[in-house]
Amino acid sequence: MFTVINWYIKDKIGFLELNNPPSNPMDSAFFEEFYWWRTEVVERADIKAVIIHGNGRHFSSGAVLDDLLGIINRSHVQSGDLKKISNFLNKNSRIFYSLKDLKIPVIAAIRGVCLGSAFELALCSDYIICGEKAVLGLPETTFGLIPGCTGTYTLPKVVKKSLAIELILSGKTFSPQEAEKWGIVHSIVPTKEVLKNAIINAEKLSAGFIKELKSL
Amino acid sequence: MEQSNILSWERQGDFGILSISNGKENYLDQPDFIDIELLRKWTSEEELKGIIIQGIGRNFSAGADLKNLTELAKNQNLLAEKINKGKKILELIENLNIPVIASINGVCFGGGLEIALACHIRIASERALFAFPETNHGLIPGLGGGYRITRLLRNKAFEIVLKGDMINAGNAIEIGLIDYISEKKDSFEMAKEKLKSITSDRSLEVIHYAMQAIHNATMLSREEALKIETELFCKLAVKVKDHYQD
Numbered sequence: 534m535f536t537v538i539n540w541y542i543k544d545k546i547g548f549l550e551l552n553n554p555p556s557n558p559m560d561s562a563f564f565e566e567f568y569w570w571r572t573e574v575v576e577r578a579d580i581k582a583v584i585i586h587g588n589g590r591h592f593s594s595g596a597v598l599d600d601l602l603g604i605i606n607r608s609h610v611q612s613g614d615l616k617k618i619s620n621f622l623n624k625n626s627r628i629f630y631s632l633k634d635l636k637i638p639v640i641a642a643i644r645g646v647c648l649g650s651a652f653e654l655a656l657c658s659d660y661i662i663c664g665e666k667a668v669l670g671l672p673e674t675t676f677g678l679i680p681g682c683t684g685t686y687t688l689p690k691v692v693k694k695s696l697a698i699e700l701i702l703s704g705k706t707f708s709p710q711e712a713e714k715w716g717i718v719h720s721i722v723p724t725k726e727v728l729k730n731a732i733i734n735a736e737k738l739s740a741g742f743i744k745e746l747k748s749l
Numbered sequence: 750m751e752q753s754n755i756l757s758w759e760r761q762g763d764f765g766i767l768s769i770s771n772g773k774e775n776y777l778d779q780p781d782f783i784d785i786e787l788l789r790k791w792t793s794e795e796e797l798k799g800i801i802i803q804g805i806g807r808n809f810s811a812g813a814d815l816k817n818l819t820e821l822a823k824n825q826n827l828l829a830e831k832i833n834k835g836k837k838i839l840e841l842i843e844n845l846n847i848p849v850i851a852s853i854n855g856v857c858f859g860g861g862l863e864i865a866l867a868c869h870i871r872i873a874s875e876r877a878l879f880a881f882p883e884t885n886h887g888l889i890p891g892l893g894g895g896y897r898i899t900r901l902l903r904n905k906a907f908e909i910v911l912k913g914d915m916i917n918a919g920n921a922i923e924i925g926l927i928d929y930i931s932e933k934k935d936s937f938e939m940a941k942e943k944l945k946s947i948t949s950d951r952s953l954e955v956i957h958y959a960m961q962a963i964h965n966a967t968m969l970s971r972e973e974a975l976k977i978e979t980e981l982f983c984k985l986a987v988k989v990k991d992h993y994q995d
Contacts, residue, residue: 601986602986602989605983605986605987606986606987609983609987615980615983615984615987618983619976619979619980619983622979622982622983623975623976623979626975626978626979627975630971630975674951674955674959675950676989677952677955677985677988677989678955678982678985678986678989679955679958679959679962679978679981679982679985680962680978680982681978681979681981681982681983681986683975683978684978685959685962685963685965685966685974685978686962686965686966686971686974686975686978687966688963688966689963689966689967690966693901693925694869694963694967695869695870695871695928696928697963697966698848698869698870698947698959698960698963699870699943699947701959701963702848702947702948702951702956702959702960703946703947
């Protein structure tokens with residue numbers, strides 16, 4: 534059914550695996566499959582929590598820049614403005630954010646790199662678990678861009694505005710230890726135990742889950 | 750360097766330095782302490798990537814001069830008008846699409862603290878002191894400071910506003926009122942380093958768009974904020990693509 538994501542259910546927990554190793558980049562196919570998964574699959578599944586994780590050593594390196602710039606530029610040339618492509622890409626933001634509309638907890642289980650759009654996806658989840666050596670960040674400005682898939686909206690809601698400005702403008706990556714101090718990451722565990730810990734937390738969080746906790 | 754009343758404006762490369770200068774305490778002589786059009790002119794200069802607001806000498810600002818204020822209060826309409834103008838000044842600073850850092854040495858009281866709260870990042874020296882002494886004089890912060898500090902600190906703000914307690918830099922960083930404490934006696938250098946580190950390799954457009962998007966997060970509905978974020982992203986993406994093809 535899917536190629537660059539992998540969806541499976543075990544003990545009433547749904548696992549959304551980013552499945553394009555080693556770095557699980559988010560290309561056009563990913564955004565299409567994620568949209569499909571969110572609109573047609575996840576709400577029909579008999580599950581009590583969702584765990585998002587990456588196949589292999591990394592969560593995801595984020596959006597594929599060449600892909601994205603290519604699509605935007607082609608549309609710009611064809612239609613003469615950016616309205617059409619902007620509306621089209623805005624769908625990605627809305628679908629990322631719509632994880633907040635699910636009535637069950639969504640847990641991001643992060644090993645390795647989690648950058649750009651991948652970190653934006655994590656910010657749209659409810660609970661973030663990191664391996665000790667995870668690498669997080671929104672490096673878009675270092676490429677002459679800004680975060681374009683909810684990051685400029687969600688980060689200032691999670692951390693104070695001064696820090697959001699620093700992290701987004703500098704584009705520097707940061708450790709899970711820093712992120713925990715700032716209140717972004719909820720727990721840090723040894724890398725090998727990330728998934729196991731995510732399952733434990735999925736059980737705990739789903740037991741007394743109140744949907745209202747998801748608002749951001 | 751340009752001068753207006755108690756404020757001066759100086760360019761240091763990509764940065765603009767806004768300095769408060771009025772005696773030892775840097776009192777704000779009026780609630781509308783600068784002509785807003787002049788401030789608008791300064792802050793919209795070309796090639797400007799960031800601003801530092803500082804006090805000349807040992808203090809940031811002790812806020813309003815109570816004697817002046819009592820005199821002003823005799824004309825209620827005029828006072829209200831001046832306070833509204835003061836609010837507009839701070840809103841202009843807060844909404845700038847370039848980062849504004851408050852470099853705070855010494856006292857930062859009342860209106861001074863209100864200015865600092867309108868800045869995006871606050872860096873203080875170890876001996877900086879913060880307070881809203883307004884309630885001790887039967888007043889409240891008048892330039893939006895009560896709103897801004899509550900948004901920043903939530904319920905930790907009540908004590909500061911209602912009791913007029915003075916807090917030092919250590920307490921201020923603990924509760925989140927300031928972002929950094931400078932090791933040096935003068936926080937200016939650290940403020941400048943910080944500004945450099947977040948803007949030096951960034952184009953003006955990236956800075957403007959990133960700041961605009963972050964402002965939108967707290968000012969617009971989610972739908973609207975996300976829509977504009979994508980639009981700004983696309984505008985930059987076209988430039989980046991051009992750049993690659995050059």
